Amino acid sequence: MTMENSAFSAELQAALNKKQEWFNTVSLQNLLVQYRLLYTCVHNLFDTLSKKNIIIPDPYRMDKKISEITLPETSPFSDNEIAKVFGARFSEYETMLDYICTYYRFTVDNLSIPVVKKLIDFNKVFDWDNVSTNNTKMNTRALAISISNAKMGAPGVIQSLINDSVTKCSQSIKEINKILNELGLFQREMYKGELRKDLFEHPDFNMGKAMSGPDAEMAEIKRLYGKVIGKKKTFYSDLVAEIIEEDQSPEKDKKQDAVLAKLQIKEDVKQKKVQKAGPSSKELIMATVLSIGAIGPTLTQLRGKLEENFEVIFAKKKSFMTKLIDALKQVFHIKEKERICMVPVKDPKTGFEKTVKLNVEEFLLDLNKKERAYNGIGVKGPEYAKIEASNEEAILAFVNKQISEIQSVFTMINALDGYFKNEIDSITKVKIKGMQIELTALRNSIVNTNKKRGDYANFKQETEQMRKLGIKEDE
Numbered sequence: 510m511t512m513e514n515s516a517f518s519a520e521l522q523a524a525l526n527k528k529q530e531w532f533n534t535v536s537l538q539n540l541l542v543q544y545r546l547l548y549t550c551v552h553n554l555f556d557t558l559s560k561k562n563i564i565i566p567d568p569y570r571m572d573k574k575i576s577e578i579t580l581p582e583t584s585p586f587s588d589n590e591i592a593k594v595f596g597a598r599f600s601e602y603e604t605m606l607d608y609i610c611t612y613y614r615f616t617v618d619n620l621s622i623p624v625v626k627k628l629i630d631f632n633k634v635f636d637w638d639n640v641s642t643n644n645t646k647m648n649t650r651a652l653a654i655s656i657s658n659a660k661m662g663a664p665g666v667i668q669s670l671i672n673d674s675v676t677k678c679s680q681s682i683k684e685i686n687k688i689l690n691e692l693g694l695f696q697r698e699m700y701k702g703e704l705r706k707d708l709f710e711h712p713d714f715n716m717g718k719a720m721s722g723p724d725a726e727m728a729e730i731k732r733l734y735g736k737v738i739g740k741k742k743t744f745y746s747d748l749v750a751e752i753i754e755e756d757q758s759p760e761k762d763k764k765q766d767a768v769l770a771k772l773q774i775k776e777d778v779k780q781k782k783v784q785k786a787g788p789s790s791k792e793l794i795m796a797t798v799l800s801i802g803a804i805g806p807t808l809t810q811l812r813g814k815l816e817e818n819f820e821v822i823f824a825k826k827k828s829f830m831t832k833l834i835d836a837l838k839q840v841f842h843i844k845e846k847e848r849i850c851m852v853p854v855k856d857p858k859t860g861f862e863k864t865v866k867l868n869v870e871e872f873l874l875d876l877n878k879k880e881r882a883y884n885g886i887g888v889k890g891p892e893y894a895k896i897e898a899s900n901e902e903a904i905l906a907f908v909n910k911q912i913s914e915i916q917s918v919f920t921m922i923n924a925l926d927g928y929f930k931n932e933i934d935s936i937t938k939v940k941i942k943g944m945q946i947e948l949t950a951l952r953n954s955i956v957n958t959n960k961k962r963g964d965y966a967n968f969k970q971e972t973e974q975m976r977k978l979g980i981k982e983d984e
Contacts, residue, residue, distance in 0.1 A: 524772040545806030550674035595651035802887030808880035814942035932972030
């Protein structure tokens with residue numbers, strides 16, 4: 510390898526490593542947040558349409574074992590098949606989003622070029638920017654018709670929930686596609702960089718022969734590719750051609766500079782100023798608010814499992830006659846009887862256990878309101894802006910209230926996890942969804958939020974002491 514090529518290769522590998530770390534720790538974590546928000550909104554729509562019997566969910570959707578991302582069918586169907594056909598497709602879409610959010614690893618290594626392409630195709634299943642009955646895509650058109658039916662005569666809060674969910678789906682998809690497109694471009698450079706490392710640094714690679722001409726370099730790469738890499742990685746001839754241009758074209762210096770420029774991490778100027786100036790008390794308390802926003806996706810996952818577990822518990826208690834009466838109530842739109850659970854709850858401070866009468870619908874509705882608010886805060890939506898516009902005392906009061914309430918929610922869901930397991934027999938036990946992973950995540954989020962609140966309190970105390978001593982903050 511020539512000195513010139515060696516210097517470029519070293520600089521390239523360093524830039525790739527730095528950009529990969531940035532994707533793993535910053536960009537792809539934002540991608541996961543956006544997918545979780547998308548799932549929350551889709552789940553809200555799915556839940557609303559299912560409960561109103563507008564769609565018929567796939568009855569086997571929870572029993573399917575998912576091991577990879579698959580795309581729901583997009584072929585046309587007639588309007589009178591919307592309930593069944595669209596219901597099955599929307600079920601698959603919602604379940605696949607749950608899989609992506611819960612089990613997929615958001616790292617550069619895991620999100621390869623084929624996976625990025627598949628995710629982008631998955632994002633096209635619904636045209637969230639144009640959920641209209643005039644849309645030419647049948648899935649989107651069916652969604653628009655179903656939503657229109659759901660909003661007909663519905664209370665204002667339900668209509669607002671539906672509109673809000675569609676709007677946020679559109680916003681999330683735009684951000685998701687932006688990140689995926691950036692990742693796709695990076696993966697191309699990553700592929701080229703890894704190829705240079707695997708082949709050019711291999712003892713059997715004849716660099717002198719390869720650098721004798723573009724055709725010779727292509728032949729040498731192909732000769733060693735099968736031996737070193739084989740079928741482990743797809744051979745992309747267009748990317749290999751780019752490598753050769755960067756090595757041997759008359760404009761190779763410009764092309765090499767362009768590659769390195771692509772790998773530069775664009776820093777937020779505002780963020781740099783903040784880092785230089787140091788955090789203010791307002792920024793510290795808003796960081797605490799953001800950590801509350803991060804709880805939203807965990808609440809979404811917990812609420813989904815709670816709903817399924819409650820269905821299992823109450824279905825087990827129903828006789829044939831009860832089920833028949835429930836079916837007739839749905840037909841004649843008679844209000845359902847409230848579902849009540851008597852749950853043994855242990856006080857986390859005293860250890861004393863008491864039985865709490867839990868209204869299931871009220872609890873789930875309150876959980877839904879919290880997750881919507883928190884998800885809005887997490888993406889710095891209008892909810893976040895409204896809080897940020899308040900004074901620090903009001904923001905702190907909000908933080909204290911949310912921490913207190915979410916601690917109570919954690920205690921109740923933790924108690925329900927044990928309640929579900931005690932209420933069922935061994936046959937129906939497999940249908941109960943365990944919640945310990947999500948509960949651990951919720952506990953960690955609460956601890957993190959408490960720590961940030963403590964940092965804010967300490968900062969305020971230190972600032973006050975400095976003020977009393979006559980010391981200015983910028984000294």
